[in-house]
Each structure stands twice: as structure tokens, then as C-alpha cells.
Amino acid sequence: MRIDRAGNKGLIREINEALVLAELRGESLHSRADIARSTGLSGPTVTAITSRLIDRGLVEERATGASAGGRPPVLLGLRQRAGYVVGIKLTENRAIGVLTDLDANVVARADAALALPTPGAVVAGIVSTVEALAPAGHGRILGVGLGMGGVIDRDEGSVRHATYFDWHNEPLAKRLSDAIGLPVLIDNDVNALVASEQSWGAGRGVKNFAVVTIGRGVGMGMVLDGRLFRGSRGGAGELGHMKVVPEGPECECGGRGCLEAVIGEPALLGSLAGELGRRVSVDEAGTMARDGDQRAARVFAEAGQHLGRAVGNVVNILNPDRLLLAGEGTHNLDLIMPAFRRALNETVFDGLQDGLSIHAEAWDDEAWARGAASLLLNELFEPNLRLNSDEPTLIGRSAG
Numbered sequence: 001m002r003i004d005r006a007g008n009k010g011l012i013r014e015i016n017e018a019l020v021l022a023e024l025r026g027e028s029l030h031s032r033a034d035i036a037r038s039t040g041l042s043g044p045t046v047t048a049i050t051s052r053l054i055d056r057g058l059v060e061e062r063a064t065g066a067s068a069g070g071r072p073p074v075l076l077g078l079r080q081r082a083g084y085v086v087g088i089k090l091t092e093n094r095a096i097g098v099l100t101d102l103d104a105n106v107v108a109r110a111d112a113a114l115a116l117p118t119p120g121a122v123v124a125g126i127v128s129t130v131e132a133l134a135p136a137g138h139g140r141i142l143g144v145g146l147g148m149g150g151v152i153d154r155d156e157g158s159v160r161h162a163t164y165f166d167w168h169n170e171p172l173a174k175r176l177s178d179a180i181g182l183p184v185l186i187d188n189d190v191n192a193l194v195a196s197e198q199s200w201g202a203g204r205g206v207k208n209f210a211v212v213t214i215g216r217g218v219g220m221g222m223v224l225d226g227r228l229f230r231g232s233r234g235g236a237g238e239l240g241h242m243k244v245v246p247e248g249p250e251c252e253c254g255g256r257g258c259l260e261a262v263i264g265e266p267a268l269l270g271s272l273a274g275e276l277g278r279r280v281s282v283d284e285a286g287t288m289a290r291d292g293d294q295r296a297a298r299v300f301a302e303a304g305q306h307l308g309r310a311v312g313n314v315v316n317i318l319n320p321d322r323l324l325l326a327g328e329g330t331h332n333l334d335l336i337m338p339a340f341r342r343a344l345n346e347t348v349f350d351g352l353q354d355g356l357s358i359h360a361e362a363w364d365d366e367a368w369a370r371g372a373a374s375l376l377l378n379e380l381f382e383p384n385l386r387l388n389s390d391e392p393t394l395i396g397r398s399a400g
């Protein structure tokens with residue numbers, strides 16, 4: 001950002017509007033005085049901003065609050081149905097979509113099978129999902145947020161590396177927005193989940209937290225100092241490819257001994273088949289372990305140990321306040337947790353565990369799609385500082 005733009009009135013106005021809108025997100029109603037208190041803006045500024053937002057149909061007066069003696073204050077709320085967004089979670093073979101209002105409440109759902117793992121077929125699947133959701137948006141759909149596995153450059157809108165498809169540097173956001181006629185934001189699916197945890201989940205108000213997902217793969221997203229951290233090319237948090245077994249099993253990434261190649265669902269199924277002498281599903285093995293089968297229990301405990309050690313290393317680096325475990329692998333968390341906690345305790349440096357809370361949440365596909373919608377909503381409620389992204393960075397300027 002250029003320094004002379006810091007005084008730009010339009011930009012300040014935009015930031016202040018975003019502050020007020022962010023205050024009004026969620027269920028509770030606020031008086032103008034409440035908003036002034038919590039944003040630090042002056043009373044007249046808040047009054048001017050809220051009238052503009054009311055004129056634009058984004059905010060409405062809903063009720064009157066308790067009087068403190070004089071005239072009772074008017075309470076304001078976000079007009080949740082002033083606009084809608086689509087959130088899509090892309091899996092190996094399906095596009096799972098939700099339509100949400102401005103507070104990320106799901107108002108419609110649709111999904112479509114992907115005929116082929118090609119960009120063209122994936123775009124077609126997403127387009128048909130959006131078309132199925134469109135009527136519920138009453139012509140007020142603001143954009144589409146998409147979460148998928150892989151290394152995603154969200155600023156460029158391109159898929160650098162896809163977990164489930166053999167794509168490289170695919171300009172997916174542009175292809176989609178050309179086909180749909182709406183702005184499209186793409187991001188890593190774990191980041192979508194982190195965005196929703198931060199907006200309304202267990203990460204709300206937490207300054208530093210990490211979300212570790214376990215299931216077919218292993219992923220991680222993180223909020224550091226209150227902001228989602230993506231790294232320089234969108235590839236931060238590839239916990240699944242942390243090397244945990246030297247010369248260990250081959251990974252889909254081409255490396256060996258990656259955490260994902262040791263405890264991801266395909267690896268778990270392989271270990272279970274080896275121990276039990278027959279193929280079983282993970283849930284079946286979970287039931288066997290709970291019924292006292294030591295061989296099945298050992299496989300889950302070993303997975304917990306690897307995960308605990310890897311996550312302990314993450315804690316040593318990031319020193320988070322909270323750790324969230326999510327994904328379909330959490331269905332068997334009771335079986336992996338004791339070994340996970342033991343390994344975590346052994347790995348974490350003295351003191352870094354004080355105050356660290358661990359939460360687990362099972363997320364279904366709809367929740368992931370809602371996360372993708374909230375990525376876009378977060379963008380809509382933030383001032384458009386990225387207007388300046390083509391300008392040299394401060395580091396670039398001081399070098400030149």
C-alpha cells in the first residue's frame with residue numbers, strides 16, 4: 001500500500017463501514033451507541049455510516065432497546081437476506097454446494113457428480129450446482145466461494161497443485177467466473193474451514209489457533225495474530241507432508257514417510273488389513289477396537305501417536321492458544337486420543353502447553369461448503385485493501 005493512500009478519505013470510509021458491518025454480523029442487535037463503543041468510532045460517524053448502510057439495504061432498524069431514562073435506543077441488525085453467496089466443497093467426485101445468507105445461514109443445498117477429473121468436467125459440475133441453487137437467491141447472489149484440497153493461489157485464482165486431480169497451475173477461478181457470471185473466490189478447503197471456525201465456530205475471538213483435519217488426507221490451517229495465514233503462495237500448513245517415518249511408505253506427493261502416507265485413511269485401511277488379515281472399513285475397525293480387539297486398537301493408537309508427535313512439533317513452532325481437530329477421522333477420536341495426548345505431551349516444549357485447549361469437531365460436507373461461503377463473506381465484509389495489491393510492497397520499495 002502506498003503511504004499517501006493512508007489519507008485517502010474513500011479508503012477510511014470503507015474501513016469504517018467494514019468495522020460497523022462486522023459488528024452487526026451475527027444474531028444480536030446493536031444500538032448506534034453500542035457500535036460506537038465497540039468500534040471506537042464517534043457517535044456522529046456511526047450515525048452517518050449506518051444511514052448509508054440502511055440506504056443501501058444492508059442494515060435495518062429492527063426493534064427498540066431498553067430505555068435508560070430517555071428515549072429508548074433503536075436497535076440495528078444486518079439484513080441477512082439482502083444478499084446471498086454460494087459455497088462449494090469440491091471432493092474427488094462431487095461438487096457439494098450450499099446457498100447462504102449474509103450471516104452464513106444455509107438456505108438451500110445442491111450437489112452434482114463430477115463426470116471426469118478434468119477442469120472442464122469439474123467446471124460443468126459446479127455450474128450445475130450453482131444453477132440448482134440460484135432460484136433460492138432471488139437474483140441477489142453476490143459470488144461463489146470454493147474450497148478444494150491442494151495448494152491454491154487464492155489471489156491469482158489458480159490451482160497450483162490439486163490433491164485429487166492431476167492439475168497444475170489451473171486458472172480455475174477465471175474459468176468458473178466466465179461460466180457462471182459471478183465473482184469466484186477459490187481457496188484451500190482447510191482454509192475454508194478455518195474461516196468458518198473463526199467467524200462462528202470454536203475459533204471465534206481466539207488470536208492464535210490451528211485446525212488440523214484428519215480423514216482421507218491430513219491438512220492444517222492456522223490463524224496467527226487474528227489473521228488466516230496462507231504463506232507466500234498459499235501453501236502453508238501442509239502438515240500431511242511432514243516427514244514422520246524416515247524411508248517410510250510412499251506418499252501421493254512423491255515423497256516418503258509423510259504423515260498422510262502413514263495415518264491418512266488409505267494408509268489406515270492398509271494397516272488394518274495387515275493386522276486383521278482381511279479388509280475392513282475404518283468404522284468397522286473402530287467398532288472392533290471398542291469391543292476389545294487389540295489388533296485394531298493398536299492401529300488407531302499408532303495413528304494417534306504419529307499425529308500427536310507431528311502436532312506437538314506444530315505447537316512448538318506456533319505456540320497456539322487453541323487446537324481444533326476436525327474431519328471425518330474424528331469419528332474414531334476416542335481410539336486415537338490417549339496416544340495422541342501422550343505423544344503431544346512428550347513432544348511439546350516446556351510451558352507451551354499451558355493454556356492450550358484442544359477441541360474436536362466432526363464436520364460433514366455441508367459444513368465444509370458453508371466454510372467456503374464464509375471465505376467469500378469475510379472478503380465482502382473486509383475493506384477492499386487488496387485494490388493496491390499490484391503496487392510494490394514496502395520491502396520492494398525500500399530495496400529500490
Ligand SMILES: [Zn+2]
Pocket residue numbers: 240241251252253254255256258260261
Ligand atoms: Zn507427501
